[in-house]
């Protein structure tokens with residue numbers, strides 16, 4: 001009986017934790033499955049710009065998470081040079097192919113990308129290694 005109670009508590013703990021960091025879908029899992037072939041999270045790049053610097057661009061360009069996520073979902077559905085956050089990335093890596101994921105999955109992964117913003121990255125070179133641990137979440 002005691003064991004069962006413990007089980008229940010652990011379950012509850014995990015539940016609240018996953019609710020706090022993800023919504024319904026796990027953006028990070030979606031990223032690993034669908035995006036990490038091309039994108040690394042931190043520099044050096046694979047065949048596309050790394051996510052943490054991209055998240056910095058998004059935080060500079062957009063005031064709110066909702067706006068940033070909205071733009072990114074649109075970009076993932078139809079990448080377009082005119083909408084790119086950094087047109088130099090296209091010159092260097094080529095245009096990203098449109099994602100076949102559903103709008104709900106794209107929103108989850110876009111929210112995860114937004115949350116990868118690492119304020120230390122903005123202060124210049126040499127901070128690249130810091131992003132490896134848990135990053136602070138942005139509201």
Ligand code: HEC
Pocket residue numbers: 031034035036037038039047048049054072075076079080083084085086089090093094095096097099101109110113
């Ligand atoms: C086949 C390789 C490939 C895959 C898969 C891929 N990307 Fe990209 N992505 C790129 C390249 C190349 C660029 C840079 C050129 C551009 O912006 O189109 C890019 C650009 C981006 C940008 C910058 C967009 C902007 O506003 O300019 C973001 C953010 C991004 N990718 C996120 C993702 C996410 C999230 C996924 C998974 C759902 C994903 N990418 C899948 C290759 C890829």
